Amino acid sequence: MSRRLRLGVLALGAAGIAALLVAACFQLPGFGADSHPYGDRAVRAALARRTSNVIASVNFDQRAFDTLGEESILFAAVLGTVVLLRQTRDERQVEPAPARVAPFVRRYALILLPVTLLIGLYVVAHGQLSPGGGFQGGVVAATALHLLYIAVDYRALERIRPVGVYEVADAAGEGAYLVVGVAGLLAGSAFLANTLLPYGTFNTLASGGTVPLLNAAIGMEVACAVIVLLARFLDQAVEIEEEDGK
Helix, strand or coil: CCHHHHHHHHHHHHHHHHHHHHHHHHCCCCCCCCCCHHHHHHHHHHHHCCCCCHHHHHHHHHCHHHHHHHHHHHHHHHHHHHHHCCCCCCEEECCCCCCCCCHHHHHHHHHHHHHHHHHHHHHHHCCCCCCCCHHHHHHHHHHHHHHHHHHCCHHHHHHCCCHHHHHHHHHHHHHHHHHHHHHHHHCCCCCCCCCCCCCCCCCCCCCCCCHHHHHHHHHHHHHHHHHHHHHHHHHHHHHEEECCCC
16 A cells, blocks of 8 residues: 555545544533533433442443453553563572661551551442542552552562462453453343342442442452552562673
8 A cells, every 4th residue: 555545544534533523512512501411321320220429330330341441451561561571581580689768667658558458448349439449449559568668678578469469360350350241141131231230229338230340350450450560660670680780
């Protein structure tokens, strides 16, 4: 395909997208109006499925398939990082130098570690009730473990962070999301449709149908993905050197 033909195809596609965007803009509600058709539909759907956090309802119910794509992007990014940063033949592992941590830093980091971990788990567990969810809570929980690196040293972090276990858990979180979707198909509904479980009582932990399950799967995958990702970068920065000592 010649350069002129490629540019022509690009221009044709861009013109089509531009026409669709312009047509869509004419259908938007007026600025400052009290009519919000998409927001109203999202709220009605969330209330119908007993999900008090409308954002969680949108992410894990109304557009759960899109969220699967977002989760898979993170999973693929971590997988690529693991492959690219693996130890090569011309590299070796060295003993990290012991870190000198100021007493007040050690004290407060050790105090904040369990508090931060508990907050991360709380944010994941209450994702269908209040702002937050698996993505946010997973990052908070993963950050909590790395406070031990700040408070003590790298070896202390390694003792509570067996990377192989977290790699398996990362894959399990990705797979659990798919399992919930396939279970919906086996139950005679659509993939990832929120019809598998009872919706429960509004504004309680046991509400939202499959929203809490998908939220928990996302939280597990995100937390483990961040831990594995940081582990590979920290290995490169702290432990792995080239054979010539660089």
